[in-house]
Amino acid sequence: MKGLGGAVLVFLLLNLTITCHGQLRSGFYLGKCKGGNQYFNVEALIRGVVQEEFSKLPNGPTMAAALLRLQFHDCFVTGCDASLLLDGPSSEKTAFPNLSVRGYDVIDKAKAALEKACPGVVSCSDIIAVATRDAVVLSKGLSYRVQTGRRDGFDSKKDNVNLPSPFISVKDSIAAFAAKGLNKKEMVLLLAAHTVGITHCALIRNRLYNFRNNGTRDPTMDPTLFQFLSKKCPKSDTTLGGEIALDQTPNSINVVDNGFLKQVKARKGILEIDQGLGLDPLTAEIVRSYADGPLSQKFRYDFGAAMIKLGGVGVLTGKNGEIRRTCNAVNNPKPLQPKPAGPTPVQPKPAGPTPKPAGLPSLGL
Numbered sequence: 001m002k003g004l005g006g007a008v009l010v011f012l013l014l015n016l017t018i019t020c021h022g023q024l025r026s027g028f029y030l031g032k033c034k035g036g037n038q039y040f041n042v043e044a045l046i047r048g049v050v051q052e053e054f055s056k057l058p059n060g061p062t063m064a065a066a067l068l069r070l071q072f073h074d075c076f077v078t079g080c081d082a083s084l085l086l087d088g089p090s091s092e093k094t095a096f097p098n099l100s101v102r103g104y105d106v107i108d109k110a111k112a113a114l115e116k117a118c119p120g121v122v123s124c125s126d127i128i129a130v131a132t133r134d135a136v137v138l139s140k141g142l143s144y145r146v147q148t149g150r151r152d153g154f155d156s157k158k159d160n161v162n163l164p165s166p167f168i169s170v171k172d173s174i175a176a177f178a179a180k181g182l183n184k185k186e187m188v189l190l191l192a193a194h195t196v197g198i199t200h201c202a203l204i205r206n207r208l209y210n211f212r213n214n215g216t217r218d219p220t221m222d223p224t225l226f227q228f229l230s231k232k233c234p235k236s237d238t239t240l241g242g243e244i245a246l247d248q249t250p251n252s253i254n255v256v257d258n259g260f261l262k263q264v265k266a267r268k269g270i271l272e273i274d275q276g277l278g279l280d281p282l283t284a285e286i287v288r289s290y291a292d293g294p295l296s297q298k299f300r301y302d303f304g305a306a307m308i309k310l311g312g313v314g315v316l317t318g319k320n321g322e323i324r325r326t327c328n329a330v331n332n333p334k335p336l337q338p339k340p341a342g343p344t345p346v347q348p349k350p351a352g353p354t355p356k357p358a359g360l361p362s363l364g365l
């Protein structure tokens with residue numbers, strides 16, 4: 001009995017640690033989305049849109065990759081406030097690391113469905129968190145209880161975008177995650193989101209031909225991986241180049257599992273930071289443990305817990321922020337150039353569907 005009581009207590013404590021971040025809670029929208037005489041299940045509505053897009057679009061199965069990256073890029077810059085979704089000539093979307101972010105259209109579609117059901121109730125930042133979880137599940141990941149109650153931010157500035165580069169050292173990456181309240185283990189688990197999706201040759205060419213400016217390849221890279229990558233990404237090419245799966249496990253590019261960590265352990269990490277996780281003594285043991293060690297069976301559960309923690313970074317709750325009507329514009333945009341007197345000030349364009357940012361070629365979705 002004592003043992004059982006202890007187990008229940010541990011379970012409750014564990015549950016608490018993963019269910020309370022700020023004022024977020026699971027089930028925040030229960031009973032809040034009422035249209036006419038009907039109550040709608042907010043999370044079910046979002047799931048419906050995600051499932052439809054997943055099965056309808058040719059690149060639907062890449063949705064987990066799109067949304068995981070979108071959530072990370074939103075949460076790491078001024079918190080999980082959907083600031084990444086705002087349009088504007090110098091908004092976050094226009095910053096270099098965001099030019100290849102995708103998945104805005106899925107969030108817009110879910111928002112449109114929710115505004116139809118119960119206008120002005122569900123935030124865009126909550127839609128990001130819920131839709132990402134749903135896409136993870138469709139990619140064979142384990143479900144996790146997303147917490148909701150976020151509100152949307154007002155500001156989105158390119159200059160605020162200070163995301164880690166693929167060449168960051170493990171030590172500096174640990175510091176960047178610690179600044180957001182995420183520990184070393186959570187960092188490894190979150191980077192294991194690279195179990196889905198792709199990168200481009202331009203971001204790994206230095207590892208192939210001029211590692212740390214020494215004119216040769218990264219000696220830590222597995223030789224068969226080097227053979228493969230050097231064919232796909234020739235030295236003479238100076239363009240963005242082809243797409244390379246971040247997880248080299250065969251047929252696993254759209255599967256959320258610990259395959260990426262196994263590859264990193266086998267020196268088949270693609271980005272410099274990915275391989276760094278497996279080599280640096282600061283993180284190597286965590287990689288080993290989740291790849292095929294004692295924690296490997298827990299990977300999918302712990303990944304979900306780390307995603308819940310990421311979703312709690314810098315959130316706006318209560319009376320802060322707002323519930324946007326459309327995800328790409330604040331409800332009451334400020335005039336672009338307020339004039340002291342004279343004709344009507346120039347107003348930003350009314351909200352419409354999110355245009356794709358110019359720059360890198362669209363990666364679809």
Ligand code: HEM
Nearest residue numbers: 065068069072100164165166173190191193197198199200
């Ligand atoms: C030190 C931290 C990180 C760095 C330096 C980093 C860097 C990158 C880079 C360079 C790419 C390829 C972009 C391109 O070629 O267009 C990428 C892709 C991706 N990243 Fe990260 N990342 C980090 C952490 C994360 C985290 C925490 C997540 C999610 C929780 C994440 C999810 C993804 C996903 C899913 C893709 C594939 C996107 C797609 O296929 O469209 N990354 N990352």
